[in-house]
Amino acid sequence: MYYPELQDLAATAGFHARRRPDTVAVHCADRSLTYAQLHRHSNRAAHALVSAGLGRASRVAYLGRDCEQFYELLFGCAKSGAVLVPVNWRLTTAEVSHILRDSGTEVLFVERDLKGRAEAVRAELPALRLVVDLDQPGTDGGGLHAWSSGQPDTDLEPASGPDDPVVQLYTSGTTGLPKGVVLAHRSFYAVRDALAGAGLQWIDWRPGDVNLLCIPGFHVGGLWWAVQAFNAGVTNVAMPSFTSRAAVELIRRHWVTTTCLVPAMLQMLLAEPAVTRADFQTLRKVVYGGSPISETLLARALTVIGCEFAQIYGLTETGNTAVCLPPEDHTPGSPRLAAAGRPYPGVQLDVIDPAGVSLPAGEIGEIRIRTPARMLGYWRLPAATAATLVDGWIHTGDAGFLDADGYLFIRDRIKDVIIVAGENVYPAEVENALSRHPAVAEAAVVGIPDERWGEGVHAFVVLRDGTRATARELMLALRGSIADFKLPTSYEFLDRLPRNPSGKILRRQLRDRFWQHTARKVN
Numbered sequence: 001m002y003y004p005e006l007q008d009l010a011a012t013a014g015f016h017a018r019r020r021p022d023t024v025a026v027h028c029a030d031r032s033l034t035y036a037q038l039h040r041h042s043n044r045a046a047h048a049l050v051s052a053g054l055g056r057a058s059r060v061a062y063l064g065r066d067c068e069q070f071y072e073l074l075f076g077c078a079k080s081g082a083v084l085v086p087v088n089w090r091l092t093t094a095e096v097s098h099i100l101r102d103s104g105t106e107v108l109f110v111e112r113d114l115k116g117r118a119e120a121v122r123a124e125l126p127a128l129r130l131v132v133d134l135d136q137p138g139t140d141g142g143g144l145h146a147w148s149s150g151q152p153d154t155d156l157e158p159a160s161g162p163d164d165p166v167v168q169l170y171t172s173g174t175t176g177l178p179k180g181v182v183l184a185h186r187s188f189y190a191v192r193d194a195l196a197g198a199g200l201q202w203i204d205w206r207p208g209d210v211n212l213l214c215i216p217g218f219h220v221g222g223l224w225w226a227v228q229a230f231n232a233g234v235t236n237v238a239m240p241s242f243t244s245r246a247a248v249e250l251i252r253r254h255w256v257t258t259t260c261l262v263p264a265m266l267q268m269l270l271a272e273p274a275v276t277r278a279d280f281q282t283l284r285k286v287v288y289g290g291s292p293i294s295e296t297l298l299a300r301a302l303t304v305i306g307c308e309f310a311q312i313y314g315l316t317e318t319g320n321t322a323v324c325l326p327p328e329d330h331t332p333g334s335p336r337l338a339a340a341g342r343p344y345p346g347v348q349l350d351v352i353d354p355a356g357v358s359l360p361a362g363e364i365g366e367i368r369i370r371t372p373a374r375m376l377g378y379w380r381l382p383a384a385t386a387a388t389l390v391d392g393w394i395h396t397g398d399a400g401f402l403d404a405d406g407y408l409f410i411r412d413r414i415k416d417v418i419i420v421a422g423e424n425v426y427p428a429e430v431e432n433a434l435s436r437h438p439a440v441a442e443a444a445v446v447g448i449p450d451e452r453w454g455e456g457v458h459a460f461v462v463l464r465d466g467t468r469a470t471a472r473e474l475m476l477a478l479r480g481s482i483a484d485f486k487l488p489t490s491y492e493f494l495d496r497l498p499r500n501p502s503g504k505i506l507r508r509q510l511r512d513r514f515w516q517h518t519a520r521k522v523n
Contacts, residue, residue: 027235100128103168165376211257325337434461475491
């Protein structure tokens, strides 16, 4: 199910409202929304945004869990020309404040139980002029409908095109402050078009597909996957927050055929008590990515779930997936199961040395990617954009090699990012938080193997002379200053941190002993 005429998000809902008006677009909890309703509701949202004085490229933030209102707002923003800024609802007040302030958000849609985070810092947000309560009763549902009631549900004149910005997603930065990655409409269509043009079924949609949305829309993987399903006109089952038990129940109740997961979610599904292949009998394809997967977990998933699998690899900066390990390479025992995959048609991969020289097959270096889905840039950060996007190439900060057949194998990270259940954690952010404790002289944070989450955060701490602090005291002190998934799960106290002659912390020396018995330095 491929519709080449769809090239921007503003057209998607209306296109399917005309073709399949009564097909359910989104199930969420006990509520259902057809494509005709999605089109009408998103039209009203778009008119309301325009009436509120938002112009093209104005920023509109959503702080809440995924539900039908999120997708109505997504398409409403696209129709009005506004840019949606989905905010990770697990972040602390200070982290949310940074995103709202940095993005220049003018209108914020927020769930009631999260509203305090915005209200606490509203005085620091000069651009924010309206906060809409998503839990306010409305004629057709939640607060978005109440806010947009009375607006026409007619189509608007096109306000944007394929190269215009449509979303701004925040990704953790090496400085400790998240950066806004601006993506155009084309980021959600380029890979789809390339696959169709080459006649490849790596990621495909079929009539009658029912898709489970597990990854939150504030992640590029979750948002990209949802848009692919909407572009195909299939029915989606949205999970406001993921639990493995609820996911198994939804798969069985709705006869789910497709889904996209991070490896930690896949592991939790397989760990559900008494789960069997019968629980997944309707699944025909599972797409997974967001962090490397262990060969043991993948082998078990292939056996227990027993459907097609496809692995995807990419970054927010590449517009999500740029590399795919297709279903035909998921053969038990194949050495290619250790690969991230090969590039989509129209995507180029290169592995370079520190001088920027391309390396031959088998040699490890930094991975860079040239893709038509790449970001427009980091919001208001030209220097950071120029450092990552060079001559059309996205420099990933990941280390790996290409084999003779062009398959990519990831071996390590050049950047220090830690990936906890698909969430990026940068050491600088955690170290800055630790350093605010009066007993901490300095700290270094590394990622270590974790069977459940892929990686865990391990902190090395040097205490100030004459002070004392326990791991528990530090853990309690950190709560509320950074999101829970960024909190160290283990601590080690040292007299001093190892440094090179120029004074730089030898983070690799601290990290390596945890990974010495693993084939890859990522998990």
